[in-house]
Amino acid sequence: MDKTGKNKNTVLIIDDAELNRALLGDILALDYNVLEAADGETALATLEERWTEIDLVLLDVVMPGMDGFELLTRMNRNSWLSSTPVIMISADGSPENIDRAYDLGATDYITRPFDEKTVLYRVRNTIRLYAKQQALENLVAEQIMEKERSNFQMVEILSNVVEFRNGESGLHVQHVRLITDVLLQTVRRRCPQYGLTSAKIAVIANASALHDVGKISIDEKILNKPGRLTPEEFEIMKTHTVIGARMLEETPHQGEGDDGFLHIAHDICRWHHERYDGRGYPDGLVGEEIPISAQVVALADVYDALTATRVYKAAIEPEKALQMILDGQCGTFNPVLLDCLVECAPRLNRELDFHNAGPISSLEIHRVAGELLERGGLDSSRHALGLLEQAQERFSFYAEVTADLIFEYDRVGRRIRFSRTAARRLGLEEELAQPDAQTAVQALGSALPEIQDALDRAGENGPDVEGEYTLTLPDGPRRFHIRMRPLWNGEERRGWSRVVGKLTELDA
Amino acid sequence: MDLRECYAQLGGDYDGVMGRLRSEERVVRFARLFRSDENFQLLTDALAASDWATAFRAAHSLKGVALNLAFTRLAESSSALTEALRAGAPAEDPEQLYRAVERDYRTVLAAVDALTGPTA
Numbered sequence: 001m002d003k004t005g006k007n008k009n010t011v012l013i014i015d016d017a018e019l020n021r022a023l024l025g026d027i028l029a030l031d032y033n034v035l036e037a038a039d040g041e042t043a044l045a046t047l048e049e050r051w052t053e054i055d056l057v058l059l060d061v062v063m064p065g066m067d068g069f070e071l072l073t074r075m076n077r078n079s080w081l082s083s084t085p086v087i088m089i090s091a092d093g094s095p096e097n098i099d100r101a102y103d104l105g106a107t108d109y110i111t112r113p114f115d116e117k118t119v120l121y122r123v124r125n126t127i128r129l130y131a132k133q134q135a136l137e138n139l140v141a142e143q144i145m146e147k148e149r150s151n152f153q154m155v156e157i158l159s160n161v162v163e164f165r166n167g168e169s170g171l172h173v174q175h176v177r178l179i180t181d182v183l184l185q186t187v188r189r190r191c192p193q194y195g196l197t198s199a200k201i202a203v204i205a206n207a208s209a210l211h212d213v214g215k216i217s218i219d220e221k222i223l224n225k226p227g228r229l230t231p232e233e234f235e236i237m238k239t240h241t242v243i244g245a246r247m248l249e250e251t252p253h254q255g256e257g258d259d260g261f262l263h264i265a266h267d268i269c270r271w272h273h274e275r276y277d278g279r280g281y282p283d284g285l286v287g288e289e290i291p292i293s294a295q296v297v298a299l300a301d302v303y304d305a306l307t308a309t310r311v312y313k314a315a316i317e318p319e320k321a322l323q324m325i326l327d328g329q330c331g332t333f334n335p336v337l338l339d340c341l342v343e344c345a346p347r348l349n350r351e352l353d354f355h356n357a358g359p360i361s362s363l364e365i366h367r368v369a370g371e372l373l374e375r376g377g378l379d380s381s382r383h384a385l386g387l388l389e390q391a392q393e394r395f396s397f398y399a400e401v402t403a404d405l406i407f408e409y410d411r412v413g414r415r416i417r418f419s420r421t422a423a424r425r426l427g428l429e430e431e432l433a434q435p436d437a438q439t440a441v442q443a444l445g446s447a448l449p450e451i452q453d454a455l456d457r458a459g460e461n462g463p464d465v466e467g468e469y470t471l472t473l474p475d476g477p478r479r480f481h482i483r484m485r486p487l488w489n490g491e492e493r494r495g496w497s498r499v500v501g502k503l504t505e506l507d508a
Numbered sequence: 509m510d511l512r513e514c515y516a517q518l519g520g521d522y523d524g525v526m527g528r529l530r531s532e533e534r535v536v537r538f539a540r541l542f543r544s545d546e547n548f549q550l551l552t553d554a555l556a557a558s559d560w561a562t563a564f565r566a567a568h569s570l571k572g573v574a575l576n577l578a579f580t581r582l583a584e585s586s587s588a589l590t591e592a593l594r595a596g597a598p599a600e601d602p603e604q605l606y607r608a609v610e611r612d613y614r615t616v617l618a619a620v621d622a623l624t625g626p627t628a
Binding site: 016017018019020022023026027060062063064090091092112113114115116 | 524525527528529530534537538541542544545547562564565568569571572573575576577578587
């Protein structure tokens with residue numbers, strides 16, 4: 001070990017008795033940088049300021065003011081324990097105390113009187129183990145991040161396709177995803193019976209984006225009808241649940257378990273209009289017959305529908321929306337979920353305010369990575385890759401079946417894809433890579449720089465860009481209304497990396 | 509007086525402390541430092557004020573320090589007092605238990621003084 005002091009690991013000793021601190025410090029001083037704190041409050045301040053450089057904490061249990069257990073709880077709440085291990089030291093070696101320490105997240109427990117060697121070995125081993133774990137976690141997190149980014153983008157493309165047809169704000173899918181995520185984290189804490197894990201929450205949140213995917217097959221006249229639907233039309237509208245579920249059933253799924261993306265997406269599609277009292281559709285499931293994934297997305301769907309602005313209604317204040325849901329005005333929900341919604345509502349509204357339900361955050365990734373490591377399962381990247389392939393498969397499917405003129409342009413890979421109808425109308429191949437893509441697009445005419453400009457300025461006034469442009473087709477110039485959504489690449493906001501769009505031919 | 513004799517006089521475990529802390533120099537240094545430990549005074553004041561929570565913490569800390577330095581007799585008497593105070597207001601007057609702690613504490617100080625000189 002390096003003894004110059006620079007590369008030494010740092011240990012924080014927290015004990016109210018000066019003599020104990022000095023004794024531990026004396027034992028450790030040769031191999032470690034030692035910091036001391038005489039009480040919980042001072043320790044907390046030191047940790048807040050320097051926790052990234054503290055490699056291990058030795059913590060006394062009984063202290064005046066904030067005791068060791070309380071400090072441990074605070075550390076846990078601040079997510080410090082995942083990178084800074086804590087070894088408790090106490091003269092009280094009772095099983096209750098030891099249990100409590102481990103329950104609160106301590107790594108180890110040393111009883112007084114301790115001996116020099118035990119302290120040195122345990123400190124050294126714990127620091128090594130954590131360093132190794134950290135390195136592995138970073139590695140896995142990086143991989144997952146990479147895959148999740150592409151995966152998330154594909155799911156987003158799909159859901160955007162659906163929303164284009166719905167004529168909705170475009171934010172709905174992202175909001176539902178965010179609400180689902182926040183709500184599930186609260187459910188996880190309060191209701192262990194649902195067996196939620198970080199990984200599962202991530203899958204459900206991702207799958208929530210597809211909840212209305214079945215609407216792709218609903219007639220646009222019904223979908224975008226300004227007035228009230230007739231009973232017959234409403235019956236047709238209701239089929240979007242079953243149709244979405246069937247689409248997912250028909251997507252090949254190799255050996256995917258009950259927790260797999262497709263399975264969960266299927267449940268969400270089919271049952272996100274079920275209600276806890278059995279009065280929802282399509283199957284009239286009651287209570288816990290409805291999978292928790294669908295229950296949560298149903299609630300998220302309703303909450304966002306109320307608080308968002310729609311063509312036919314203004315946004316409702318979050319407090320009022322919450323009250324309406326609690327009053328049962330949107331149907332009956334699981335009372336436990338309602339409790340969770342009430343609890344996380346402030347956080348929800350804060351995040352919806354800022355909102356960018358952007359791709360999965362790095363903190364989230366680390367949470368997932370940590371759990372994967374705990375379970376010893378590293379085949380998640382394979383899994384994520386599989387999801388990506390499936391997502392591409394699904395895009396092809398929708399592009400094939402929809403009657404809309406839809407395109408997707410990948411700026412980085414310089415590839416362009418058209419729906420079958422679009423390709424036919426424009427007289428182009430369905431999929432074009434460089435250099436054909438460029439030639440083909442240039443042939444469409446002089447409107448392109450204008451479109452590009454509009455895309456670069458997008459984002460300030462909502463997610464979409466719309467306008468009327470002239471495109472040069474084989475049968476001459478035609479006017480099109482084009483609605484496009486640029487997609488931004490993960491963290492970097494320097495420019496859009498992809499765009500999806502829909503063309504509507506004017507005076508066709 | 510050497511360190512072994514000092515431990516015999518104060519009712520401590522010389523072999524135990526040497527086995528754990530390894531160096532006589534270190535043990536002597538910390539035995540001297542024990543004089544400046546404030547927990548005994550804190551305990552005395554808290555008991556006088558019937559401040560049971562503080563008394564418990566002080567007795568507990570004193571016990572911890574005594575355990576680390578293998579002041580066995582003091583560790584035992586302060587442990588007994590700690591347990592009597594754990595639940596808050598003690599069922600019986602802790603006076604007797606406190607007297608035992610006080611006696612053992614003074615014995616330790618006297619022995620350490622004899623070892624290192626009272627100026628320590």
